[in-house]
Amino acid sequence: MSVCLVTRFCQTSSILSQFKICIRKSQRYNSSYAVSRHRWIQSLSVLPGITFRRTSTQADKDSVDLSKFPADRIRNFCIIAHIDHGKSTLADRLLEMTGAIAKTEKNKQVLDKLQVERERGITVKAQTASLFYNYEGEQYLLNLIDTPGHVDFSYEVSRSLSACQGVLLIVDANQGVQAQTVANFYLAFEAQLSIIPVINKIDLKNADPGRVESQIEKVFDIPAEECIRISAKLGTNVEKVLQAVVERIPPPAGSIDEPFKALVFDSNFDHYRGVVANIAVFGGRVKKGDKMVSAHLRKTYEVNEVGLLRPDEFPTQKLFAGQVGYIIAGMKDVKEAQIGDTLFLQEQQVEALPGFKPAKPMVFAGMYPMDQSEYQGLRSAIERLTLNDSSVTVQKDSSLALGAGWRLGFLGLLHMEVFNQRLEQEYNASVIVTAPTVPYKAVLSSAKLIKEHGSEEITIVNPAQFPERSVVSEYLEPMVLGTILAPDAYTGKIMSLCLDRRGVQKNMVYIDDQRVMMKYLFPLNEIVVDFYDLLKSLSSGYASFDYENAGYEAADLIKMDLLLNGRPVEELTTIVHRERAYTMGKAMCERLKDSIPRQMFEIAVQAAVGNKVIARETIKAYRKNVLAKCYGGDITRKMKLLKKQAEGKKKMRRIGNVDVPKDAFINVLKRKEK
Numbered sequence: 001m002s003v004c005l006v007t008r009f010c011q012t013s014s015i016l017s018q019f020k021i022c023i024r025k026s027q028r029y030n031s032s033y034a035v036s037r038h039r040w041i042q043s044l045s046v047l048p049g050i051t052f053r054r055t056s057t058q059a060d061k062d063s064v065d066l067s068k069f070p071a072d073r074i075r076n077f078c079i080i081a082h083i084d085h086g087k088s089t090l091a092d093r094l095l096e097m098t099g100a101i102a103k104t105e106k107n108k109q110v111l112d113k114l115q116v117e118r119e120r121g122i123t124v125k126a127q128t129a130s131l132f133y134n135y136e137g138e139q140y141l142l143n144l145i146d147t148p149g150h151v152d153f154s155y156e157v158s159r160s161l162s163a164c165q166g167v168l169l170i171v172d173a174n175q176g177v178q179a180q181t182v183a184n185f186y187l188a189f190e191a192q193l194s195i196i197p198v199i200n201k202i203d204l205k206n207a208d209p210g211r212v213e214s215q216i217e218k219v220f221d222i223p224a225e226e227c228i229r230i231s232a233k234l235g236t237n238v239e240k241v242l243q244a245v246v247e248r249i250p251p252p253a254g255s256i257d258e259p260f261k262a263l264v265f266d267s268n269f270d271h272y273r274g275v276v277a278n279i280a281v282f283g284g285r286v287k288k289g290d291k292m293v294s295a296h297l298r299k300t301y302e303v304n305e306v307g308l309l310r311p312d313e314f315p316t317q318k319l320f321a322g323q324v325g326y327i328i329a330g331m332k333d334v335k336e337a338q339i340g341d342t343l344f345l346q347e348q349q350v351e352a353l354p355g356f357k358p359a360k361p362m363v364f365a366g367m368y369p370m371d372q373s374e375y376q377g378l379r380s381a382i383e384r385l386t387l388n389d390s391s392v393t394v395q396k397d398s399s400l401a402l403g404a405g406w407r408l409g410f411l412g413l414l415h416m417e418v419f420n421q422r423l424e425q426e427y428n429a430s431v432i433v434t435a436p437t438v439p440y441k442a443v444l445s446s447a448k449l450i451k452e453h454g455s456e457e458i459t460i461v462n463p464a465q466f467p468e469r470s471v472v473s474e475y476l477e478p479m480v481l482g483t484i485l486a487p488d489a490y491t492g493k494i495m496s497l498c499l500d501r502r503g504v505q506k507n508m509v510y511i512d513d514q515r516v517m518m519k520y521l522f523p524l525n526e527i528v529v530d531f532y533d534l535l536k537s538l539s540s541g542y543a544s545f546d547y548e549n550a551g552y553e554a555a556d557l558i559k560m561d562l563l564l565n566g567r568p569v570e571e572l573t574t575i576v577h578r579e580r581a582y583t584m585g586k587a588m589c590e591r592l593k594d595s596i597p598r599q600m601f602e603i604a605v606q607a608a609v610g611n612k613v614i615a616r617e618t619i620k621a622y623r624k625n626v627l628a629k630c631y632g633g634d635i636t637r638k639m640k641l642l643k644k645q646a647e648g649k650k651k652m653r654r655i656g657n658v659d660v661p662k663d664a665f666i667n668v669l670k671r672k673e674k
């Protein structure tokens with residue numbers, strides 16, 4: 001709401017009070033309400049002569065005395081699972097049953113707040129919610145963190161686990177144990193957390209909870225009796241889950257008598273209040289007005305607000321040892337609230353907690369505005385989006401064909417797609433994303449270059465900057481250890497796909513009489529773009545895949561250029577294994593031929609290594625006369641058709657004299673199933 005509109009509201013107190021009533025009426029704990037309420041308050045506070053106290057909200061009235069929850073009546077837990085096994089649906093039920101949200105049809109996946117999460121039906125960002133639960137006459141404070149299931153976001157899972165003492169490991173009663181179930185189990189196991197296996201979707205016709213229990217026994221060595229069978233959708237046995245959380249997950253350690261010490265496990269940026277850091281308090285207490293220090297930057301801040309997330313912000317007087325909540329302390333940049341940082345009070349210095357390793361980008365791509373006139377707008381959109389996603393790295397970049405832009409690093413391809421979608425949806429930005437590449441390394445042999453780079457080993461995130469063989473003693477490529485779970489009927493097809501992707505089998509076990517778990521060592525480059533799609537399609541959707549980093553290995557790599565009418569297109573340059581250059585070059589030329597529409601002249605599409613052309617395709621000349629079917633003199637119809645053609649051209653980028661659709665840069669890397 002604009003300031004002038006608010007000024008008018010403020011002119012008469014009766015209108016002001018009506019406005020407050022109106023806001024209270026619309027008060028539901030949803031984020032849009034929280035944002036609009038906040039903007040309104042902010043707008044008022046900038047008006048001269050008006051000092052504004054926040055109107056008390058239902059939350060403030062319901063204000064809880066958190067000192068009544070000593071650590072032994074707190075349980076902090078995460079919900080982890082393979083993608084789509086029902087984490088967010090279970091979180092909804094737990095929120096409803098403990099009264100945090102109303103039980104309505106509208107309240108679906110309330111913790112998935114982003115538009116992309118709702119559209120894609122996936123969780124991208126971990127979300128925290130504090131619940132009050134009455135167990136055997138005692139009130140408990142349960143802090144739940146719903147985590148994403150997709151491998152690209154496993155960093156979110158591992159840092160959420162650091163705030164917890166236990167997990168609910170959800171497994172679909174029909175699909176059984178899948179690749180991310182295994183990966184997430186090991187994350188929790190290595191963090192020494194209590195693991196409660198929950199078999200979900202028992203209402204499905206094909207549910208076979210008995211089979212899933214024996215898989216859990218075999219793969220994770222957890223007795224079948226410990227599994228809880230539920231239907232998150234219908235609410236069946238969900239109460240048992242809450243009971244198990246209290247009974248089986250230990251309370252957090254740490255006492256309120258110790259000095260204040262908190263771990264920042266997540267943070268997001270609010271344009272009005274700065275950084276909102278999600279913290280797990282490991283000792284002591286903190287309140288508004290305290291002077292707080294961040295261990296990383298050693299900067300001092302005054303605490304403005306602390307509270308719980310229920311799931312929206314719920315301000316409280318204090319936060320105590322064992323509790324999970326948020327803190328706002330005037331930090332202007334998410335870099336000031338580094339994830340993994342320790343917070344303490346100015347007068348009580350403590351030793352920093354171990355923290356986490358920063359997330360390492362696995363996929364890099366160039367991002368450019370569709371038109372250079374949109375550069376500033378895109379820059380501010382990227383800046384704002386990265387404020388809330390610190391795992392994205394940004395470097396300025398420029399290209400002959402696409403002008404000034406950036407090279408961004410992401411945790412995986414889905415992460416890149418989600419970022420791109422958010423740029424388009426939330427910031428209305430139109431972007432060209434170039435072919436993604438993985439971070440290769442080169443060990444330099446030229447003394448001059450070593451001096452220039454300050455090190456013998458360099459990382460290459462842009463194929464156009466790939467150093468020549470003559471100055472390099474060795475190239476290295478990133479490797480991953482992949483886990484594939486699938487019905488044994490598809491084993492043959494899967495093995496030949498893995499072989500095709502230079503995979504080396506490390507292990508293969510049956511997890512029951514029909515399902516196989518295979519471990520393969522892959523070059524990351526071979527699986528990053530389309531491996532999962534192909535695996536899904538050749539196994540009729542039954543196979544699942546997850547991977548973890550497995551260091552670097554020496555490889556015989558070369559740079560391959562793609563040329564349009566003899567002109568190399570830097571944005572389509574790729575790094576390939578020497579043995580694969582011919583097949584890759586041929587396939588890329590074919591796909592480019594399919595992606596680029598016929599134009600008024602012939603276009604030669606070539607792949608070249610050095611000066612040698614290794615593959616060629618030709619796009620024949622063609623003039624599309626959009627008015628051909630338009631007889632007679634209806635000028636409005638003609639204008640409409642010409643406008644449509646012009647719209648189509650807007651989605652293309654001219655390289656040399658060739659119009660290239662913006663999707664072509666990524667499609668060129670997608671291989672077809674054999």
Ligand SMILES: Nc1nc2c(ncn2[C@@H]2O[C@H](COP(=O)(O)OP(=O)(O)OP(=O)(O)O)[C@@H](O)[C@H]2O)c(=O)[nH]1
Nearest residue numbers: 083084085086087088089122123149201231232233
């Ligand atoms: N029949 C049935 N469907 C369920 C049940 N629980 C969840 N689902 C459905 O399964 C799908 C996935 O559920 P989500 O809760 O989004 O799964 P998720 O694990 O949070 O997914 P990600 O966050 O993307 O990993 C949705 O269509 C749910 O409606 C259940 O108990 N029974």
